[in-house]
Amino acid sequence: MDERAAVAKEFVGARAEDFPTSPLYRALRPVVAEQPQILDMLGYRRAGQQAPYLFFGAVHHLVLGGAEHPLRDFFASVVGDAARSPEEAGPALIDFCDTYRPELDQLIRTRLVQTNAVRRAVGLRYALAVIAETCDQPVHLVEVGASAGTLLHVDRYRFRIAGRSFGPADAAVTIDSDWRGDSLPEMGVIPTIASRTGIDLHPVDATDPEERAWLRALVWPENSADAGLLDAALAGLAADPPRLIAGDGIDVCPDLGRQLPSGEPRVVFHAATRMHVPPDRRAAFDQAIDSMGERGPLFHVWLEPGHVPHEGDTADDRPVLRFHGPGTGGTQPLVQIAGHGQWLAPVDAELGGEA
Ligand SMILES: C[S@@+](CC[C@H](N)C(=O)[O-])C[C@H]1O[C@@H](n2cnc3c(N)ncnc32)[C@H](O)[C@@H]1O
Structure with a gap:
């Protein structure tokens, strides 16, 4: 072709x-x-x-x-x-x-596709709550493909879902999402975040009007609520920027894995990032993330389209947040989630292709 x-x-x-x-x-x-x-x-x-x-x-x-x-x-x-x-x-x-x-x-x-979809933080919050079930230590949070880094502030956001709320009551950012299932699993307890680091080919400077304009343009025209969330989250980043490292995750992850305090748990997250890595580089991308588990327990969480499965996964067209960590023995599907976090659903729910 x-x-x-x-x-x-x-x-x-x-x-x-x-x-x-x-x-x-x-x-x-x-x-x-x-x-x-x-x-x-x-x-x-x-x-x-x-x-x-x-x-x-x-x-x-x-x-x-x-x-x-x-x-x-x-x-x-x-x-x-x-x-x-x-x-x-x-x-x-x-x-x-x-x-x-x-x-x-x-x-x-x-330009790069750098859409920073703030509502996706609900998936990361969900995963952190699962991690808290087995990990009672503070974690080092790393996002590969962080764009401006809005998801790195996940613990500062308020989430409203299925009639419940989680996160600080006085948060400047409140994220609404739907739950398409019976009872919502507990999301109230998450590990303390000991450090937060984003890696990106081109970290977006939340204080730069031109960079903000590009991120705003990547929000689809009908999604005014998402544009409002982005504005609020960027204001939070501008006031208290997380560490953002410029570079390819393939090169940066191994070094960063060595720099994090030995023996301390690290959560490495990526969403809508691996799908933009050229296909012939994806195995190296996976290996670079795996290498971060050499000096401390690694919890790896990702939200990527099922048609670009990680090594060893089977293709699955459903939008599923996936996870592996110490003792999981392989990849675990955690929860179904809309591409921009508008809803979550149990892994086994039959949604009939709903958007
Ligand atoms: C679509 S954005 C997603 C941003 C964020 N993860 C989210 O979900 O809102 C993908 C980001 O990944 C970055 N990216 C793509 N390939 C990368 C790589 N190999 N290493 C680091 N960053 C990468 C892009 O620059 C972009 O900012």
């Missing part, structure tokens, strides 16, 4: 759950797949980057940045409830791409 066809397949061959909360992007995917010039432009994106997220992020960035073009009338992030029907947006998108080709080209060549 040539590069153009491969990119087109990312837009139309992609799984049905893609963009579940963006009718606009869902409607535009087949339009993009028919545009050779856009597909060719995407051929110059950085290795491993998933083309649809990058492309729509670039378009949204220009629209939010004030591009005067009829396409803006389709973006709820710009015109709110007055947004026009997504089904009619195709011609405007094609014209927009002609008009703003140099700007789009620059963004596509240089």
